Amino acid sequence: MGVPQELGGLDVLIHGGWSKWRALLLNLGSASAFLLSGLVAYAVCGWIDVGFLVPFVASNLIYIGASDLVPAVNKHHDIGVNVLRSGSVVAGIALLRAIRVAHRP
Numbered sequence: 001m002g003v004p005q006e007l008g009g010l011d012v013l014i015h016g017g018w019s020k021w022r023a024l025l026l027n028l029g030s031a032s033a034f035l036l037s038g039l040v041a042y043a044v045c046g047w048i049d050v051g052f053l054v055p056f057v058a059s060n061l062i063y064i065g066a067s068d069l070v071p072a073v074n075k076h077h078d079i080g081v082n083v084l085r086s087g088s089v090v091a092g093i094a095l096l097r098a099i100r101v102a103h104r105p
Helices: 003-015 020-044 053-073 079-102
Strands: none
16 A cells, blocks of 8 residues: 555554554554465466455445544544544545546446
8 A cells, every 4th residue: 555554554553552663563564464465366366256355345444434533533622623524534435436437337
């Protein structure tokens, strides 16, 4: 995914109360697992259909967003900030849907 995602993940872990070193090691481990699973999927995609992985990964990301990130976003004391942040999430989902509809074959 890239450096910004890894830094974001590291920041979330540190903000959640983890020590810097523990968060760094966990982030390194999860990044390594991501790389290893990507290489395995690439290696077997010639033999089996790995198309089922896309909805599996998407559903995991939606679960993480709904269970961890959205509640944290809505903890601000100013209701306007909460509405703006929640609206941004909805706008992002709408944008992804619009891109999907526009690029249908």
